[in-house]
Amino acid sequence: MQEILDASPKSDWRTLDPDRTLYLQVPAGRVVIELAPTFAPEHVANIRTLAKESYWDGLSVIRSQDNYVAQWGDPTDDDKSQTKKPIGSAKPKLPAEFERKATGVPFVRLPDSDGWAPEVGFSEGFPAARDPRTDTAWLAHCYGMVGAGRDVAADSSDGTSLYAVTGQSPRMLDRNITLVGRVVQGIELLSVLPRGTGALGFYEDPKQYVPITAKLASQVPEAERTQIELLRTDSKTFETVVESRRNRRDEWYKRPAGHIDLCNVPLPVRKIVTPN
Amino acid sequence: MQEILDASPKSDWRTLDPDRTLYLQVPAGRVVIELAPTFAPEHVANIRTLAKESYWDGLSVIRSQDNYVAQWGDPTDDDKSQTKKPIGSAKPKLPAEFERKATGVPFVRLPDSDGWAPEVGFSEGFPAARDPRTDTAWLAHCYGMVGAGRDVAADSSDGTSLYAVTGQSPRMLDRNITLVGRVVQGIELLSVLPRGTGALGFYEDPKQYVPITAKLASQVPEAERTQIELLRTDSKTFETVVESRRNRRDEWYKRPAGHIDLCNVPLPVRKIVTPN
Numbered sequence: 001m002q003e004i005l006d007a008s009p010k011s012d013w014r015t016l017d018p019d020r021t022l023y024l025q026v027p028a029g030r031v032v033i034e035l036a037p038t039f040a041p042e043h044v045a046n047i048r049t050l051a052k053e054s055y056w057d058g059l060s061v062i063r064s065q066d067n068y069v070a071q072w073g074d075p076t077d078d079d080k081s082q083t084k085k086p087i088g089s090a091k092p093k094l095p096a097e098f099e100r101k102a103t104g105v106p107f108v109r110l111p112d113s114d115g116w117a118p119e120v121g122f123s124e125g126f127p128a129a130r131d132p133r134t135d136t137a138w139l140a141h142c143y144g145m146v147g148a149g150r151d152v153a154a155d156s157s158d159g160t161s162l163y164a165v166t167g168q169s170p171r172m173l174d175r176n177i178t179l180v181g182r183v184v185q186g187i188e189l190l191s192v193l194p195r196g197t198g199a200l201g202f203y204e205d206p207k208q209y210v211p212i213t214a215k216l217a218s219q220v221p222e223a224e225r226t227q228i229e230l231l232r233t234d235s236k237t238f239e240t241v242v243e244s245r246r247n248r249r250d251e252w253y254k255r256p257a258g259h260i261d262l263c264n265v266p267l268p269v270r271k272i273v274t275p276n
Numbered sequence: 277m278q279e280i281l282d283a284s285p286k287s288d289w290r291t292l293d294p295d296r297t298l299y300l301q302v303p304a305g306r307v308v309i310e311l312a313p314t315f316a317p318e319h320v321a322n323i324r325t326l327a328k329e330s331y332w333d334g335l336s337v338i339r340s341q342d343n344y345v346a347q348w349g350d351p352t353d354d355d356k357s358q359t360k361k362p363i364g365s366a367k368p369k370l371p372a373e374f375e376r377k378a379t380g381v382p383f384v385r386l387p388d389s390d391g392w393a394p395e396v397g398f399s400e401g402f403p404a405a406r407d408p409r410t411d412t413a414w415l416a417h418c419y420g421m422v423g424a425g426r427d428v429a430a431d432s433s434d435g436t437s438l439y440a441v442t443g444q445s446p447r448m449l450d451r452n453i454t455l456v457g458r459v460v461q462g463i464e465l466l467s468v469l470p471r472g473t474g475a476l477g478f479y480e481d482p483k484q485y486v487p488i489t490a491k492l493a494s495q496v497p498e499a500e501r502t503q504i505e506l507l508r509t510d511s512k513t514f515e516t517v518v519e520s521r522r523n524r525r526d527e528w529y530k531r532p533a534g535h536i537d538l539c540n541v542p543l544p545v546r547k548i549v550t551p552n
Contacts, residue, residue, distance in 0.1 A: 066464040067419050098530075113391045115535040134507060143343050149432045152527050168419045169444055172524060172533040188342040188471045195464045248448060251428050254374075257448040259391040264444060 004240050005231070005268055009066060012235035015272065016127075017215035018225060020044065022051060022181070024072070025213045026061065026193075031164075031186035031227050032217075033146050036126055038105060039139050040097040040180045042061075046090045046159040047180060051216045053088040053261035055160065060209035065166030065201025070190040071149060072212050073160050087160060096154040097178040102130050102137035108234050110242065112259050116171040119172050120262040122233035126182055127262050129174065139179035141205045142169045142263035144187045166191040184269050185228055231268040241268060279465065280516050281507070281544055288402075288511035291548065294493035294501060297326060298457070300348070301489045302337065302469075305442075307462035308493075308502050309422050312455065313403055314381060316373040319424050322366045322435040327492045329364040331436065336485035337469060341477025343443030346466040347425060348488050349436050363436060372430040373454040378406050378413035384510050386518065388535050392416075394448040396538040398509035402458055402467050403538050405445045405450065415455035418445045418539035420463045423455045442467040445539035458546050461504055507544040517544060 016034055022032040037044040051055065054071070063071035076082035102200040107130055109121040117129030121142065139145065142165065149161035157178055164183050183190070198204040217225050231238050242265055247256035292310055302306040313320040325399040326332065332348070339347035352358035383406055385397040393405030396416065415421065418441065425437035433454055440459050459466070474480040493501050507514050518541055523532035 017540050066467055113389065115389045115391070115537060116533060167443070169537075170540070171537065172521070172529075172540065174533075175531050176529055191342055192468050192470055194468055245448070252453055253448075254430050255451050257392060257450075261391060261445075261447065264446065264448065 001244060001266070001268070004237060004244060005270070008231070008235070008237035010273070011124045012232050012234050012237040013229040013270075013273075015229050016184070016217065017111075019048070021217035022047065023215050023217060023220065023226070024056075025215075026189050026210055028189045029186060031189050032184050032228070033181050034125065034184050034230075035181040036124070036139060036179065038124055039100055039126070039128075039137075040148075042091070042094045042134065042176050043157070043159045043178050043180045045160075046094060046218060049158060050087065050089040051214050052088070053218065054213075055085070055087060055090065056212055056214035058211070058213075059085065060211055061165070061190070062209055063200065063202045064190075064193040064195050066167070066195045068170060068201065069163040069215055070166050071161060071163035073149065073162065075182060075206065075209060077161055089160065090160075090187060092158060094155065094158055096157075098154070098175045099138035102132070102135045105137045106234060107137065107180055108238075110260070110262060110265070112246070112261070114262060116174060122238075122265075125230055125233050125267065127265070129262075138175050140169070140262055141165055141171050141173045141179065143167070144183040145179055146181045146183060147173070147177050151179055164190050171263075182267075184230060184267070185226060227272045228269050229272045233267070238268075242267065277520060277542070277544075278317070278515060281546070282514060284507070284511070284513035287551070288508050288513040289505040289549075290508050291384060291505050291545075292460070292493065294323070294412060297492050297493035298323065298446045299493055299496065299502070300332075301491075302465050302486055304465045305462060307465050308460050308504070309457050310401065310460050310506075311457040312400070312415060314400055315376055315402070315404075316424075316454050316456045317414075318370045319433070319435045319454050320506070321375055323438075323456060324492060325366040326363065326435060327490050328495065330489075331361070331363060331366065332488055332490035334487070334489075335361065336487055338485055339439070339476065339478045340466075340471050342445060342471045344441070344477065346442050346469055346487075347437060347439035348486075349425065349438065351482065351485060353437055362435065366434065366436075368434060370431065370434055372433075374430070374451045375414035376482040378408070378411045380429040381413045382510060383413065386536070386538060386541075388522070388537070390538060392450060392500040398514075398541075399516070401506055401509050401543065403541070405538075413493070414451050415447045416445070416538055417441055417447050417455065419443070421455055422457045422459060423449070423453050425452055440466050447539075458543075460506060460543070461502060494504060503548045504545050505548045509543070516546075517542065
């Protein structure tokens, strides 16, 4: 794969928009999350407000369930007896943004079959799915995807409680909860967190909470921003990467699979390469 | 799911055969691995010999690659200048056991489509796949599955270096490497290990190695064995569990998926329940 990436034109790479990039800081380092306003405009707007008003500063990762998700937010969220942290000028109520109209959404379709959706592929860098019959498109729960926790009501998420997928793609969550973006760097800082011993992997002892802060990249001085670029999923190079993974031709592989699952496609990220 | 399991007859559960159960001890606790002699008889025989002769005692987890595998064995394995730990009476060479004849192998097929194989399902508790056209069956690389590391030659694994899947199912490895079993308890002790910073997630500094020992359950006094039982994958209860996951009917889910991926099927394990 490195050879394919090394041969790629600079124009096949894009940088992150600092206004839709969230830096989640955990003790071990920075987790970089690209937000997906095309799919979750209201949630992303709220997350931007929450970040600007330092909502997450002093809150924690409160859940780590093996082979599933790590989740952060207000530890008092599920405890009706406790006062929740005020959300400032963020909206207290958002619509469910489980899917949207497909027409007008860029979509690079994979030819590979998928059991969960009629069509799968990539949209603006995110793993996504589509149903031409209903003209709907949605983001897919692959490793590293970030969503907004909710209660039983479909429209009960406000973006304050977020989770990142740290296990086998839980695609059954697709169209059941609002995905808001994807970890593009630092997922391993979340995936190694000790698993919670409570139900659903919640930490039972507040001493286990992992302290966080979160900011938009645009709130951070330019020199302190994470300097990475992402391979465009609508580029020829990306198509070549996918095919090189669908049919591994290196000496080690004895039987190319002839197939790739949406969530096995790597999404290449690298330090920004400055052309000479 | 708990309700379904609570209602299951005791006969739907099975205990582990101590002669084909490997206890991998890491500092955080015991990882319990069920071996799969039906699919990898030669590898399992060698692993049993290695365990009985304490081969792994004093060796280490040497690799942890995010969203992929944790691997343990002899740290000097890839360094030709160093003397490898002697393997005692274990065989130095084994055949590749990537697949086997399907006829005669128990197989409970899932009706769900799969992009990687013509048929998928469960065989003696293990996620597996089958091709009726070629009459072959093989184990599938789902979360927690354990395989035998190899070099470029297909028959270069000897069972000394083992890995467990700790990320999105790398099904492209199916039929490219020998799977030998599955972690049935304690995978979270491996999945949280710090990721190695070397190529492929190998630990670069020997100080990062995680010390291990490994024994067959049969080498451990009965009172010290892990007292668990596993839901039979050929039971009616298991079928009910799978369907309850394929179409989630609880209040939280707004749209049952109508599909389940082989590697999203939970394999229920519980403490041995003694009937009153």
